[in-house]
Amino acid sequence: xxxxxxxxxxxxxxxxxxxxxxxxxxxxxxxxxxxxxxxxxxxxxxxxxxxxxxxxxxxxxxxxxxxxxxxxxxxxxxxxxxxxxxxxxxxxxxxxxxxxxxxxxxxxxxxxxxxxxxxxxxxxxxxxxxxxxxxxxxxxxxxxxxxxxxxxxxxxxxxxxxxxxxxxxxxxxxxxxxxxxxxxxxxxxxxxxxxxxxxxxxxxxxxxxxxxxxxxxxxxxxxxxxxxxxxxxxxxxxxx
Amino acid sequence: xxxxxxxxxxxxxxxxxxxxxxxxxxxxxxxxxxxxxxxxxxxxxxxxxxxxxxxxxxxxxxxxxxxxxxxxxxxxxxxxxxxxxxxxxxxxxxxxxxxxxxxxxxxxxxxxxxxxxxxxxxxxxxxxxxxxxxxxxxxxxxxxxxxxxxxxxxxxxxxxxxxxxxxxxxxxxxxxxxxxxxxxxxxxxxxxxxxxxxxxxxxxxxxxxxxxxxxxxxxxxxxxxxxxxxxxxxxxxxxxxxxxxxxxxxxxxxxxxxxxxxxxxxxxxxxxxxxxxxxxxxxxxxxxxxxxxxxxxxxx
Numbered sequence: 001x002x003x004x005x006x007x008x009x010x011x012x013x014x015x016x017x018x019x020x021x022x023x024x025x026x027x028x029x030x031x032x033x034x035x036x037x038x039x040x041x042x043x044x045x046x047x048x049x050x051x052x053x054x055x056x057x058x059x060x061x062x063x064x065x066x067x068x069x070x071x072x073x074x075x076x077x078x079x080x081x082x083x084x085x086x087x088x089x090x091x092x093x094x095x096x097x098x099x100x101x102x103x104x105x106x107x108x109x110x111x112x113x114x115x116x117x118x119x120x121x122x123x124x125x126x127x128x129x130x131x132x133x134x135x136x137x138x139x140x141x142x143x144x145x146x147x148x149x150x151x152x153x154x155x156x157x158x159x160x161x162x163x164x165x166x167x168x169x170x171x172x173x174x175x176x177x178x179x180x181x182x183x184x185x186x187x188x189x190x191x192x193x194x195x196x197x198x199x200x201x202x203x204x205x206x207x208x209x210x211x212x213x214x215x216x217x218x219x220x221x222x223x224x225x226x227x228x229x230x231x232x233x234x235x236x237x238x239x240x
Numbered sequence: 241x242x243x244x245x246x247x248x249x250x251x252x253x254x255x256x257x258x259x260x261x262x263x264x265x266x267x268x269x270x271x272x273x274x275x276x277x278x279x280x281x282x283x284x285x286x287x288x289x290x291x292x293x294x295x296x297x298x299x300x301x302x303x304x305x306x307x308x309x310x311x312x313x314x315x316x317x318x319x320x321x322x323x324x325x326x327x328x329x330x331x332x333x334x335x336x337x338x339x340x341x342x343x344x345x346x347x348x349x350x351x352x353x354x355x356x357x358x359x360x361x362x363x364x365x366x367x368x369x370x371x372x373x374x375x376x377x378x379x380x381x382x383x384x385x386x387x388x389x390x391x392x393x394x395x396x397x398x399x400x401x402x403x404x405x406x407x408x409x410x411x412x413x414x415x416x417x418x419x420x421x422x423x424x425x426x427x428x429x430x431x432x433x434x435x436x437x438x439x440x441x442x443x444x445x446x447x448x449x450x451x452x453x454x455x456x457x458x459x460x461x462x463x464x465x466x467x468x469x470x471x472x473x474x475x476x477x478x479x480x481x482x483x484x485x486x487x488x489x490x491x492x493x494x495x496x497x498x499x500x501x502x503x504x505x506x507x508x509x510x511x512x513x514x515x516x517x518x519x520x521x522x523x524x525x526x527x528x529x530x531x532x533x534x535x536x537x538x539x540x
Contacts, residue, residue, distance in 0.1 A: 050423060051422070051423075052419060052422070052423055071422065071427075072422040072423050073421075073422045073423075073425050073426055073427045073428070076422075076423060076424065076425040077425050081423075082423050084420065084423065088417060088420040088423075090412070090413045090416045090417060090420070090421075091416070092412070092416055093409070093412060093413065093416070097409055097412075100406070100409060101406070101409040101410060101412075101413045101421075101424055101426070102424040102425065104406035104409070104410065104425070105424065105425030105426075106425070107425075146424060147424075150424065150425055
């Protein structure tokens with residue numbers, strides 16, 4: 001049984017339909033990269049899975065249970081954590097408080113303040129700093145660490161490299177690769193196709209709210225993904 | 241020496257204002273709601289404590305044990321039943337809702353207890369007016385000192401609670417960004433209801449102390465709301481330590497005003513409030529327009 005199942009999901013922003021009948025599955029331990037141009041519907045899809053956006057139709061199954069109607073905080077307690085686009089840290093609180101507030105959700109597991117700081121060493125000397133005073137890379141590390149503090153079974157990452165300096169992107173991706181190697185299940189929204197192909201086990205390309213290309217990362221070429229990204233090639237969905 | 245005495249009295253009076261303003265500031269800080277029924281909820285608690293003392297002979301100090309949890313439940317129900325719904329309709333609707341609630345509470349209390357002036361001072365005996373003689377001319381009232389100590393303990397305790405407990409951190413996170421708070425497992429609805437319960441319970445605490453230190457009627461709420469609002473604005477809205485400072489500034493201004501002229505008690509408080517408000521508005525305008533030159537430059 002897949003850890004996450006998305007069935008014919010629709011999501012709207014007013015009159016605009018951002019996600020159109022999207023279906024896919026994510027197995028335990030798998031990393032799915034969602035790629036696509038701006039406005040393709042990736043962020044809305046992720047937010048809908050996390051419960052931050054109300055779906056207009058379809059179903060979301062987590063461990064076989066329909067979670068479509070339950071609120072975001074309950075989905076997190078079930079094991080779905082989102083690292084939102086733009087980090088959305090609590091800027092008036094310290095880094096430590098940002099981590100602890102998530103850690104109080106009641107889920108038990110390997111992640112706690114010590115293990116998160118171990119995974120993101122750059123946070124060690126910034127624990128007492130206000131989150132609003134951090135650099136972009138430190139903020140992103142805090143945002144991922146905050147999600148990990150909830151000991152999620154599924155981690156949704158939205159544009160983790162957006163707006164970061166190249167050195168910060170490297171640091172964030174090194175940490176992600178360690179997470180993936182540790183067996184984490186991840187759905188990753190990424191605009192950088194090369195990075196998506198490098199870290200993911202499967203890649204899905206979205207265009208105008210639909211998944212038009214999906215397959216194993218090892219079996220896909222950069223050209224195939226680029227064509228789908230810009231809507232140039234013939235859409236296809238390979239067997240997962 | 242009389243000014244020193246007035247300064248001490250003003251600071252102690254400020255403790256009462258800080259206690260009264262605490263819930264108003266807390267509710268605005270967490271939910272961005274200005275509760276216009278705050279003063280009336282304080283009077284509601286005073287009336288309940290008076291009823292317990294009058295009908296069953298229960299000491300007002302014992303009444304705290306029953307009234308404060310009751311007021312917390314009122315706050316919780318108020319949030320779940322009224323404010324939560326009104327918040328969905330924009331920022332003006334909660335203001336109108338609490339204004340309507342204030343009218344309902346005032347007239348409900350009038351129906352219940354009538355228009356008579358009441359006080360709990362007779363029920364606490366000498367404690368209402370006894371004092372320590374610091375020097376021959378300076379006295380510190382027991383009740384005023386107790387209220388000040390309770391205000392400092394409450395505001396300090398709330399600050400520690402918000403900083404060092406998981407519920408406190410959840411309240412701060414929800415106050416800053418309720419949507420993201422939900423994404424880290426916080427039930428924002430539940431947090432709002434808890435915050436409202438705390439705010440209304442503190443209003444109840446202030447209301448009972450008000451009834452001990454002076455007289456009240458069912459229509460005393462709006463006056464108390466004005467004092468609370470002035471203390472909050474002077475100290476900085478949403479700031480707990482600022483609320484204590486604001487209360488003290490208001491209390492000192494009123495006692496100094498009364499020393500200058502018997503009519504000056506209220507006027508001096510209002511003048512300080514308006515001066516601070518005007519100062520804040522000018523400061524905000526200067527900041528947004530890039531200095532005094534930008535503020536006074538003609539718009540093309």
